[in-house]
Amino acid sequence: MPNRHLTAIDAANFKPAGVPPWAVQAGFGVLVAGAIIGLRTLVDQVFPGSGPFALVYPAVLIATLFGRLLAGIVCLILSFFWAWYFVLSFPRSFEFELDSDLGRVTINLFACCIVLALAEVFRLAVRLREAELEESLDRRRWLMAELQHRTKNNFALVASMIDLQKRRQDNPAAAAALEDAANRVFSFSRAYAQLAVDEANRQEGDIDMASYLEDVIDHLVDASFGENVHVIRRIVSIPLPREQAVAVGLFLNEALTNCAKYAFGDGRGGKLEIVFSGTPKDWRLDVMDDGAGSAAPSSSDGGLGQSLMRTFASQAEAEHSVDVSDWGCRVTLARIVDESENAQGLVSGA
Numbered sequence: 357m358p359n360r361h362l363t364a365i366d367a368a369n370f371k372p373a374g375v376p377p378w379a380v381q382a383g384f385g386v387l388v389a390g391a392i393i394g395l396r397t398l399v400d401q402v403f404p405g406s407g408p409f410a411l412v413y414p415a416v417l418i419a420t421l422f423g424r425l426l427a428g429i430v431c432l433i434l435s436f437f438w439a440w441y442f443v444l445s446f447p448r449s450f451e452f453e454l455d456s457d458l459g460r461v462t463i464n465l466f467a468c469c470i471v472l473a474l475a476e477v478f479r480l481a482v483r484l485r486e487a488e489l490e491e492s493l494d495r496r497r498w499l500m501a502e503l504q505h506r507t508k509n510n511f512a513l514v515a516s517m518i519d520l521q522k523r524r525q526d527n528p529a530a531a532a533a534l535e536d537a538a539n540r541v542f543s544f545s546r547a548y549a550q551l552a553v554d555e556a557n558r559q560e561g562d563i564d565m566a567s568y569l570e571d572v573i574d575h576l577v578d579a580s581f582g583e584n585v586h587v588i589r590r591i592v593s594i595p596l597p598r599e600q601a602v603a604v605g606l607f608l609n610e611a612l613t614n615c616a617k618y619a620f621g622d623g624r625g626g627k628l629e630i631v632f633s634g635t636p637k638d639w640r641l642d643v644m645d646d647g648a649g650s651a652a653p654s655s656s657d658g659g660l661g662q663s664l665m666r667t668f669a670s671q672a673e674a675e676h677s678v679d680v681s682d683w684g685c686r687v688t689l690a691r692i693v694d695e696s697e698n699a700q701g702l703v704s705g706a
Contacts, residue, residue, distance in 0.1 A: 367380055378426055381426040392414075396438075408439045409439050419431035424476075436468060440461060511545035514541050539575070543572055546568055565594045565632060570591060584624075586627045588627065591632045604689065610665045615685070619648050619684065621648070624647065643688075649682050
């Protein structure tokens with residue numbers, strides 16, 4: 357039973373449809389009592405008559421903890437009176453060999469009842485604590501979701517304000533700089549939006565890269581590329597941690613922005629291909645175009661785009677490369693876990 361503590365096991369939760377809980381609890385008590393009776397029978401082959409009630413205590417404890425109070429009571433009655441009838445001084449009889457045996461049986465019965473009561477109190481305390489923790493976790497999840505929602509809205513508001521300022525800008529260079537800033541803010545916004553999507557089907561805090569990168573690509577293609585640029589995308593659905601995913605999205609944003617400016621900035625048509633593949637530990641992003649290539653004009657931002665790409669690659673714990681030729685440009689961001697890192701992970705998990 358993955359991701360659950362041993363104390364969370366409850367026989368009543370495994371009841372077939374239509375079977376009342378009390379029947380399952382009683383059945384579990386009978387099952388535990390039967391197991392202990394079988395074990396006691398084997399013990400009697402080696403040590404006949406020794407400690408007739410010794411195995412009743414763990415049986416009652418197990419039945420109560422994992423089958424609730426009714427299971428413990430059923431187990432106590434069956435295992436205790438079986439031991440009295442079959443194991444005590446006169447097998448197959450409730451008679452006592454010595455007068456002191458009555459006190460012996462009474463004390464053992466009383467002790468078993470104490471074990472039963474303490475086990476039930478402990479079980480209820482554990483269930484109560486688990487319920488409190490679950491309620492606390494639900495509240496934290498709700499608060500985190502609310503924070504992520506507000507953060508996403510704030511990013512969207514900032515992006516809208518930058519876009520409004522860009523539209524009022526007469527200076528083309530300033531307008532281009534504002535558009536770049538708006539695109540970067542949009543990448544942040546989409547990352548936070550993805551945190552709330554399909555949360556139940558992925559690890560908490562991870563971002564589905566297929567949905568996230570598709571959003572980033574759609575936004576930039578609509579805003580920055582002409583209809584004569586054919587965009588091909590092959591994005592594999594891989595969950596990545598939020599910080600790493602955001603860095604990949606921002607890297608892709610810079611790569612596509614540079615592609616729009618320099619590869620197809622003169623209005624030429626062509627093909628743009630974006631590929632993201634791999635696993636959560638080893639993945640690769642490729643942005644390839646057949647635009648101007650080495651004939652493209654030099655960067656007009658003083659190398660800011662390349663500097664940002666190096667920064668985002670470092671944040672993503674990956675290596676990046678830019679290959680420019682006469683036939684176009686290829687930008688790559690890749691994270692490859694070497695054997696030593698895998699070995700360290702195995703050692704730390706051992």
